[in-house]
Amino acid sequence: xxxxxxxxxxxxxxxxxxxxxxxxxxxxxxxxxxxxxxxxxxxxxxxxxxxxxxxxxxxxxxxxxxxxxxxxxxxxxxxxxxxxxxxxxxxxxxxxxxxxxxxxxxxxxxxxxxxxxxxxxxxxxxxxxxxxxxxxxxxxxxxxxxxxxxxxxxxxxxxxxxxxxxxxxxxxxxxxxxxxxxxxxxxxxxxxxx
Numbered sequence: 001x002x003x004x005x006x007x008x009x010x011x012x013x014x015x016x017x018x019x020x021x022x023x024x025x026x027x028x029x030x031x032x033x034x035x036x037x038x039x040x041x042x043x044x045x046x047x048x049x050x051x052x053x054x055x056x057x058x059x060x061x062x063x064x065x066x067x068x069x070x071x072x073x074x075x076x077x078x079x080x081x082x083x084x085x086x087x088x089x090x091x092x093x094x095x096x097x098x099x100x101x102x103x104x105x106x107x108x109x110x111x112x113x114x115x116x117x118x119x120x121x122x123x124x125x126x127x128x129x130x131x132x133x134x135x136x137x138x139x140x141x142x143x144x145x146x147x148x149x150x151x152x153x154x155x156x157x158x159x160x161x162x163x164x165x166x167x168x169x170x171x172x173x174x175x176x177x178x179x180x181x182x183x184x185x186x187x188x189x190x191x192x193x194x
Contacts, residue, residue, distance in 0.1 A: 008068060012059050019059075023052050026069065029146065030076050036141045037080040039130070047083060051076040066155070073146065074156035077138055084134050124179075131178045136171040139164060 004025065010018035030051055035044035054075050055062075062071055129137055135157070142148045142156065143164075150161045157164070 004068060005064075008062070008064065011056070012062070019056055022055075022068070022072075026072050027052075029069070030072060033073055033076050033141065033146060034080055036129075036145055037077065037134075037138060038083055039126075043083060047076060047079050050079055054079065067152070070148070070152045070156060073142070073148070077142065077156055081134060081138065128175050128178055132171055132174060136167050136174065139167040140171050140175075143168060 004022070007018040007021045007025075011022060027048065031044055031048045034047035034051070035041060038044050038047060051072060055072050058075075062068070129140065132140065138157065139153060142153045143150075148156070150164045154161045154164045
């Protein structure tokens with residue numbers, strides 16, 4: 001039994017300190033998922049807090065046969081979808097930029113020109129992701145930012161693996177089409193289309 005499993009077992013018995021260890025272990029991926037889905041740091045912080053509250057109050061429903069990371073990210077994702085739906089109902093606008101895709105972060109910048117290019121790529125990825133329907137955006141973020149398997153995403157989104165593959169295919173195609181409207185060159189289009 002690894003340390004995480006021990007914390008889970010203790011937390012399920014009511015140990016708040018053990019659950020605190022789980023929060024520390026997963027606060028970054030939970031916040032990052034919320035931020036990428038909601039595109040607002042304040043809302044992402046609230047979503048992360050709410051996800052952990054929901055996880056704690058529903059620990060008795062957690063199935064230890066599944067990964068805890070999949071379960072907590074599923075709770076986060078579902079909460080974020082609810083926020084997006086409420087936001088749309090209130091007709092609020094989204095203006096805060098999405099953090100860059102990890103592949104864009106790893107590029108080395110040797111000067112101001114390289115930094116401007118990286119920023120332009122990040123802005124382009126942000127704009128393209130915002131063009132996707134929420135279920136496509138959720139699938140893309142879970143697959144390419146969190147490196148979840150098709151099976152894990154299907155479980156989180158309560159659908160089939162073939163539906164996830166189909167959503168990813170359609171999302172990539174839509175990203176490529178929208179990218180062409182933004183005037184991407186073919187090499188950049190392929191990179192942005194993931």
